Amino acid sequence: MKISLSWLREMIPLPPLVDLVARFDLAGLEVASIRPIGTEIPKELLPLVPEVGPVWARDKVVFAKILRIDKHPDADRLKLPFVDHGTGEEKPLVTGAPNISVGESGQTVILARTGSVLFDGHSDVKTLKELKPTKIRGIPSDSMLCSAFELGLSNEHDGIILYPEEVPPGTPLVDVLGDTVVEVDILPNMGRCLSMLGVAYEVAALFGGEVCVPKSTPEESGAWPCQVSVSIEDSLHSERYSSRAVTGVTVGPSPAWLQRRLLAMGMRPINNIVDVTNLIMFERGQPLHAFDLEKLAHRAKDGVVRIRVRSAQEGEMLKTLDGQNRLLEPGMLVIADDLGPIALAGVMGGFDTEVGTETTQVLLESAHFDPIRIRKTAQALHLSSEASLRFSRSISATQAGPALDRSADLIASLGCGKVAKGIVESWPVQHEPRKVLLSSQKIQKVLGISVPLERVETILHALRFTPRKIRESSETDFELEVLLPPERLDIQEGAVDLIEEIARLEGYDRLPSTLLEGTISKRLGNPENDFHNRVRDLMVGLGLQEVITYSLSSKDTDRLLEPKLDEGGADHICLANPISPERSVMRQSVAASVLEIAVANLKQNGASSQKLFELGRAYLPHGEKDRPKEPHKLALVMAGKRTETFWDGKPGVDEAIDFFDIKGVVEELFSLLGLDITQIRLDPKAGKASLHPGRQATLAYRFQGKEYTLGYLGELHPRTGQKLGHLGAIVVAEIDVASLRMVVPKRFVVKAVSRFPTALRDVAVVVDEAVTADAIAKEIRAAAGDLLTSLSLFDIYRGPGVMPGRKSLAWSLGYQAMDKTLADKEIDKTHLKVEERLVKQMGATIRGR
Amino acid sequence: MASSLDTLLSQGIEELRLALDEAALRTWQTRWFGKTGEISQSLKRIAQIPAAERPEYGQKANAVKEHLQAAHDAALLVLQDNTLENDLAKGGIDITLPGRRSSPGRLHPSTQTLRKILGIFGELGFEPFTSHEVEEDEVNFGLLNMPAHHPARDMWDTFHTTRPGWILRTHTSPGQIHAMRRAAPGPLRVVLPGMCYRYEQITSRSEIMFHQVEGLAVGEKVHLTDLKGTLLAFIQRLFGDKRKIRLRSSYFPFTEPSMEVDMDCILCLGKGCGLCKKTGWLEILGAGMVHPTVLKNGGYDPETHSGFAFGLGVERIVMLLSGMDDIRHFWANDWRFLKQF
């Protein structure tokens, strides 16, 4: 909402601009910008001014009158006007303006004296320049006649202003044309401030002062030129329709002051009738419409104009003011006559009944329309207007009458027509004045402080509420019955709405700060959240960088890792209004999103390695009836160099991350979470086409006799890598976090550490290639039993000494007892058992034996 | 005979002086203390000495032996010290060479700040409550006092899913309903952290996805003054104990009264600068007293219970704290950005 301060000042005395803006900001009328028109803005408010223009100094920029125009003695092109500028002396001026001529004498112009700072008329860009005395072709010139561009009123260089109305010479320009337009963001519950009068009431409530409401009783004369009837057929969506007739209308441009006001509000002047309806809309917040009454009468077969407010019918069309033919839908509210729709109620008038230069009779409409209907219609037709904006914020039907009278009166007082006697209206739905009970206890309960009765009453009165005491035990113990003014449709809930108003006017800065009383009896904490944080911390400790990626993704991205998705229909939660194809579905693979980040960092951002994780949600539709599932996934992606090469040359440049890096991270994570990593089960047949067929596994874990599938890990299939444009190996893993949490032991029991020494024995096991390390480890553990306290694989060898098709795995075994130092004999016996079992069960040969 | 022992001693000392390294010392040791060394020889000679002189000779011979051994040990120590000194002198390194650094992982800046925020509210007695991101229109808007076509819905540009009535939550507020329904009619103090979505163009100033933290307290004695005190405590904990706040009247459909909470600018301390757009204030939170309709929808009786709620954007806080000026960095996850946190 733009607020012209020169206009507002006619309704209410204003405080200094700085105070006004500060108080507006705190009271819910946030000032978005300030546009000065020739006025000076205090320095502290300059950040709110998008474009600083010239300031019209009162003693330097004034109205003047051209007395006569001489030719310049030396230059044909230049003219030498003599002006009266209010000082009694005739001032000669040199000007090259093409748009004044000798016939122009008597013309009112605007004169700037030496020292004025205006936009430089010789520059295309707006640059402020001080006017200095000069000589043009020998004739001294210390003033100039101004163009709209120089004054900051226009972007065009279009000659000096020939002001259309007479203004006494010497009158400061700023007194007539100067203004400051403050643009305020209107919150949804502040619809009443979409009018100058509403803002004036707000200023009165905030700063005090009496609002001067413009008179609104038109002088009536003459009868209606034709018979008009009004009926509301859809009284659910329109409570009131009022109309007046104006006859003897002469349509023409509005007076300059009216045009200026509309321009200040950001609206283009059209003609006097339409401009008046718009002006009153800005003044009172009630949109009005003007029909050409003759055109309406012409359409009526029997000469009786029957106005109906009804719902549009299937297939009806209306050519709107903008010349567009619009197909209407049932549910849209229209104004119609016998022939059909003549206006889209509250949104836009009809082309066929428009007021034009030929119009001599006008029907003024002022009505109530349902906010939701108007909002829906404006949205459906993409027709948002100042009128529909106001209607959709709810306007009380009681406002229709005064606005109608005010506009009729203004038309008459401008001499544009005569107001016919009487109003034709329908007002089927009328509401009782609404009342709200407000007690001191309720105020105390919400605000935490008590506000004395006198203060409460003062505030309520200032906001035009009418409080009545129904109980008063003391200054701070009372109950009021508050009568609401009809326009306060934002007061819906009752007492709390009034308490908000009290707090707002009292100022929140006057409230003390306290902390909550009492304790919460039962706090559950958030173990799930705690677990997520624990996992994140462990991942960071393992050297992985956390990322957070878009949960809005695309099917293509998800299918990088889950190629089977959407094969048999839609598996995704899809957006109906995506901003781009890349962000069109809710992701199901967190790893795929992380993978894209890793590749971007390696390819575009110059990273030599990426070790990333994300603990975030996947989104599963979960059927037609149920709430979608949002399981948390832990996604890991690693690629590039294992470690940065140090200046000593170690490790070599070719040490790239592989499958065992990600497996190591997973094992370490499990171990840090208190899991037993010997219970990890990797099934090589994960069946993921996006991964290397020989380097992938389903990740499962045996816990309390059951096997839980937790996720997968693997190396990216080279073809998937190629698709991403990355040629090195990339390893990925995704673990379902809830499943992981399920297998974490609730109770952690520490194992005792033996005081006795550990004896180390090695064994090199030669087996067929097909035998897995895991299988050998299992046999070793089974054979060695409890004495075995550590087992590690330290070498794999293929080559001379080992038959082709076989491999040698060298293990280091640590033997230790809790209760004694093991004797060599005991160790030898156990170790032999291990070797024998390997030979027997695995077809192994033991090297060096 | 005794004088030969004196000669022996001075000879031994003289030879020791000529042993300039550990190898020479070892040769000396063998020559003097070996099985056939000088000392043994001289001790064997005791047999040729008259019995009466033997004790004196023996004593003296032992004294010579001890003296030489001590001299040897002292010489060895000096030599070892010299060797160590030499080694140390040669063993210097260029201490300006880069250190051997591991490449540690880091938490994403949003996670770091989210934790700080939740930590502060945790100490103030607010437990985290997580809720759904794909949400029913009814819970995101309707139950929060915004029935269909309520003009306030325009305040949130919404992503709709193709499933009718289901959207991506535009704020964490729908979690209020879930949290209240779990706790009602008991008292409630929760913070609702999580990702929210807005249908917007992605620019340096706006994102389609951001973390919000929302706070909610419901009870029989929850007042606007408590809201102010809680937020002041939070802001002073996060931004420093000198911070001031100011409450500006505002509008949210689910709170009444509603307000925006500003804090004096952390950069210019209220004088006005680029960060605060010369106003001296930074907008930090939206807040208010829970609307009676929302309390009812959550299962509370608004006559006996009241509540306050507030919400803030995590990424905005990160940006304020770190001087970032482009919100797109958060989900782009450029390693050069992340490694700074």
Ligand SMILES: [Zn+2]
């Ligand atoms: Zn600042």
